[in-house]
């Protein structure tokens with residue numbers, strides 16, 4: 001369960017400050033939740049609140065009862081985050097090392113780590129690339145690597161901020177289909193509205209506010225009208 005209570009977020013201080021989210025309150029228990037809205041409307045800021053990457057200036061964010069401001073480490077163990085650009089997430093030289101990186105400090109044996117890494121790579125079509133240099137993968141493969149590196153840690157919530165924006169249509173569909181089949185709760189920010197057709201709920205942001213909250217069809221219709 002995600003609970004957002006009266007959250008306002010302001011970047012910077014004084015004259016340079018900029019409020020980008022205003023008084024957002026929402027409780028999310030559905031498995032598949034989309035987040036849409038114009039550029040700069042506050043979507044990324046909203047989802048970054050969910051794993052404590054950003055702390056609210058006012059209000060409170062809780063994930064499974066854990067306050068992100070007080071229990072950031074525990075929250076981050078539960079909440080996996082995928083960015084638009086997988087290069088921002090790839091930290092190790094080879095594919096297998098990168099997936100293993102997220103498992104450090106989890107108290108697992110080397111054998112367990114190897115097993116989990118092998119399984120994650122198999123699940124996401126990277127089994128043949130385990131020893132390849134990560135930076136030489138294609139864009140689509142890099143996003144699958146980023147996804148594998150997050151999922152290997154077995155989060156209960158997966159937050160994705162426009163993970164298909166840099167991908168061609170085939171790779172975008174591939175990522176979306178993999179995400180659809182996951183056991184995790186998923187919160188997906190996207191401008192690819194068709195990816196949300198089967199989602200349980202879609203939130204629409206506009207100019208710092210959560211302005212609509214409904215089914216994919218209703219939310220997309222609202223958003224299209226907003227943009228016309």
Ligand SMILES: Nc1ncnc2c1ncn2[C@@H]1O[C@H](COP(=O)(O)OP(=O)(O)OP(=O)(O)O)[C@@H](O)[C@H]1O
Nearest residue numbers: 011012018020037038039040041042043044045046
């Ligand atoms: N670190 C920051 N410091 C100051 N302003 C920021 C920072 N990050 C984002 N902003 C501003 O906050 C506003 C909301 O940004 P945010 O990235 O949350 O929007 P978004 O809806 O995700 O946009 P997009 O669809 O373009 O990714 C934007 O005007 C942006 O310039």
